[in-house]
Amino acid sequence: MRAELAAVLPSYMVPSVLMTAADLPLTPNGKVDRRALPAPDWSRLSEDRYVAPSTLTEETLAQIWAEALNVARVGAEDNFFEIGGDSLRSMQITGAVEAAFAVRLPHRTLFEHQSLRAFAEAVEDAVLAEMEG
Numbered sequence: 001m002r003a004e005l006a007a008v009l010p011s012y013m014v015p016s017v018l019m020t021a022a023d024l025p026l027t028p029n030g031k032v033d034r035r036a037l038p039a040p041d042w043s044r045l046s047e048d049r050y051v052a053p054s055t056l057t058e059e060t061l062a063q064i065w066a067e068a069l070n071v072a073r074v075g076a077e078d079n080f081f082e083i084g085g086d087s088l089r090s091m092q093i094t095g096a097v098e099a100a101f102a103v104r105l106p107h108r109t110l111f112e113h114q115s116l117r118a119f120a121e122a123v124e125d126a127v128l129a130e131m132e133g
Contacts, residue, residue, distance in 0.1 A: 001018055002014060002015070002018065016040075016081070016082045016083070016084070017040040019038070019040060021037075021038075024037075025037065040084070049075070049077060049078075050073070050075040050078075051075045051076045051077045052075065052076065053074075053075070053076045053116065053120075054076060055120060057101075057120040057123055057124055058076050058116060058117060058120045060100055060101075061074075061097070061116055061119060061120050061123065062074040062075070062076075062116060064093060064096045064097065064100065065078075065080065065083075065085075065093065065116060067096075068085075068089050068092045068093055068096065069083060069084045069085060069089060070084075071083060071084065074116055075116065076115070076116050076117040076120075077115055077116070077117060078115065078116050079114045079115055080093070080110055080114050080115075080116070080119070081114055082114075085110075090107065090110045090111070091107065093110055094107055094109070094110065097123060101123055101126075101127055102127075102130075103123065103126045103127050103130050104126075105122070105123065105126055109122050109126075
């Protein structure tokens with residue numbers, strides 16, 4: 001289903017999680033009541049392909065992401081935006097990374113390095129650059 005949607009929609013419009021429902025809750029005027037919909041189960045997305053973090057940086061970032069996204073665990077290959085991340089939470093992540101690693105990252109870093117492993121490498125590069133500079 002996701003592949004079919006990806007063929008006709010821009011990537012940002014393809015849902016990360018698909019759920020089935022017997023019926024959709026409606027407002028009194030007949031529109032879908034989004035507030036009454038069940039919350040997506042983001043954990044199902046990452047359980048199928050979980051790869052444990054392998055470095056201290058990845059482990060620390062996995063904890064930061066899990067807390068910000070309110071998920072039980074985050075794997076090294078998980079994509080921030082596919083497991084529930086959005087631009088508001090990305091700012092939260094950037095602030096938490098600054099506090100944990102004493103390095104300031106451009107906000108776009110998470111958009112350019114969306115997997116935990118790639119983001120960890122970008123954080124390590126920034127820390128090394130800070131130490132050299």
